[in-house]
Amino acid sequence: MARFQILPAETKFYDWFEKGGANLLEAARLFKDLVDNYDRPESKVVHITETERKGDFVLHEINDLLHTTLITPFDQEEIRALGHAIDDVVDIIEQAAVLMILYKIEKPTDEAHGLGELIVRCAEEVNTSMTLLRDKKLLSKIHTHVVEINRLEREADSLHRRALENLIANHRDNWFEFMRWKEIYEKMEDATDLCEDIADVLQTIVLKHS
Numbered sequence: 001m002a003r004f005q006i007l008p009a010e011t012k013f014y015d016w017f018e019k020g021g022a023n024l025l026e027a028a029r030l031f032k033d034l035v036d037n038y039d040r041p042e043s044k045v046v047h048i049t050e051t052e053r054k055g056d057f058v059l060h061e062i063n064d065l066l067h068t069t070l071i072t073p074f075d076q077e078e079i080r081a082l083g084h085a086i087d088d089v090v091d092i093i094e095q096a097a098v099l100m101i102l103y104k105i106e107k108p109t110d111e112a113h114g115l116g117e118l119i120v121r122c123a124e125e126v127n128t129s130m131t132l133l134r135d136k137k138l139l140s141k142i143h144t145h146v147v148e149i150n151r152l153e154r155e156a157d158s159l160h161r162r163a164l165e166n167l168i169a170n171h172r173d174n175w176f177e178f179m180r181w182k183e184i185y186e187k188m189e190d191a192t193d194l195c196e197d198i199a200d201v202l203q204t205i206v207l208k209h210s
Contacts, residue, residue, distance in 0.1 A: 010069040016058055018131060024051075027055070029120055031120075045094075049094055078208075089123070095187050126145075136209065149199040153193060156189055
């Protein structure tokens, strides 16, 4: 049975979730462009860092809204978890991008291209899910996107393992080459893991409120 509410739930949360999802997708696309078109990487990383700052601002606004809102559309812990989960993905994307500059990557690998594509596809699913939160009648449709995020994460996990196997096979005697790509691959795979964390929060919301 739906809870009786004297006051309407604050709808600004939906605005910020949609802005957070769009910002995540922008960060993922900028990162993919960095990997796929590896020219002027320093300039491209600057733009990715801008999305990280935007993500921090969105999270700050969500948390501020929680402190001043009596009636929330979902449980406060769900709202807080979803905001942080979105921000975490943008943070890790920026970290991966910065590492490519710090480690002076000359040319991204095939595995990096593949992981970049999977990050974008996860971000697309997250962004679409954010637009469905606003209407309780559409919440059940989020489940399809949750399933797809989980599938993409498994695909990224498999690609990450293959990437490490290739590093061991081809660069076991080159410590620097091995370590720099190992760390970058881990950050990229972490991005898809963290998208799965978003999916977990979304699934909880769907089960409790649809």
